[in-house]
Amino acid sequence: MSQIHILVVNPNSSESMTHEVEQNIRALFKKELNSKSLALTFATGPASAPLQIDGKESSLRSAEACLPMLTDAGSVYFYNKYDGVLVACFSDHPLVAELLSVIKSTTSKTVVMGLLDTSIHYCNMINSKPFSIITSNKEWVPILNESVESKYLTSSVINQSLWKGTISSDIQVLDLHLPENFAKIVDVIRKENIERLKSKIIILGCAGFSGLQTSLSKEFPGAGIVFVDSVAIGVRVVMMIADFNKSVSSP
Structure with a gap:
């Protein structure tokens, strides 16, 4: 398996929550990370995102705040730098659909999924x-x-x-x-x-x-x-699909 690079996006602005999730996920995927079959990057929503997402209104605000950092080619979190993007909010989060809408008009094979x-x-x-x-x-x-x-x-x-x-x-x-x-x-x-x-x-x-x-x-x-x-099952599923995409696109 070639290395799969996944971006895990916490779409709220709580850096402490991102840190807790990152610690847990890095521990669960220690074997894959050590073998270099998996690389993980964690991102927190910008300050304009809500501190926590507690319903539809805050979900929409968080999507609006986070989409620019994922679609700016100059951003470290630009989606096309990754094999997969996991939106780490347990909902039918609008950021997933909005990012997929951007990607569908490109040749990118980046996998985008949410926790739900x-x-x-x-x-x-x-x-x-x-x-x-x-x-x-x-x-x-x-x-x-x-x-x-x-x-x-x-x-x-x-x-x-x-x-x-x-x-x-x-x-x-x-x-x-x-x-x-x-x-x-x-x-x-x-x-x-x-x-x-x-x-x-x-x-x-x-x-x-x-x-x-x-x-x-x-x-x-x-x-x-x-x-x-x-989050763990989300990373696993995105990793599996991204690896399959790489295998079928290889000459």
């Missing part, structure tokens, strides 16, 4: 286990449910009733990593995602959850619960 679509695609491919999402604030519940149900589910998943919906932890994005909130997150997952919805796969539906999958798994030993770090 890559996570749901993973569950679609498993195609046997009930799954649900745990997210941050309550405003995301109807937004995510509508996006998943209108765009991302396969007919097989629908026919088997594997999709169980979205649950809110009722914790703001930037507070998800605070140690004092961990017990509340565990309690919500136990009562809602596992006991009520009977989920076997639980998608950590916010980049702010990144790095918590191991700690959460330890809270439910022997239950057969899989916690999906949405």
Whole structure:
């Protein structure tokens, strides 16, 4: 495998959140990074982007703020310098569609995806286990449910009733990593995602959850619960598609 270079974009302006995500993802992909099969660059939205994204209005503002740095050929974050761009917001983020709209009129093979679509695609491919999402604030519940149900589910998943919906932890994005909130997150997952919805796969539906999958798994030993770090699966999917694009374009 030739080296795949992926840009992970945190589309809000919280540098601390980007730093936490970067630390976790670099640890998870240590083998690939050490072997030089993968290179990662992390970007934070400019100061004009919202500090956190908590709904449609802030999503639109963040897309407007971030698109110029990804489409400026002189920018270190210019999309065509990378094999893939992962928009690290767990939503049908408008930045994905806007960047793809720019790319479609070019010859670029840069892969562009978001956290929601890559996570749901993973569950679609498993195609046997009930799954649900745990997210941050309550405003995301109807937004995510509508996006998943209108765009991302396969007919097989629908026919088997594997999709169980979205649950809110009722914790703001930037507070998800605070140690004092961990017990509340565990309690919500136990009562809602596992006991009520009977989920076997639980998608950590916010980049702010990144790095918590191991700690959460330890809270439910022997239950057969899989916690999906949405940033980690996003990087993996983008990496796989970008590598395939390179292989089919090689002479």
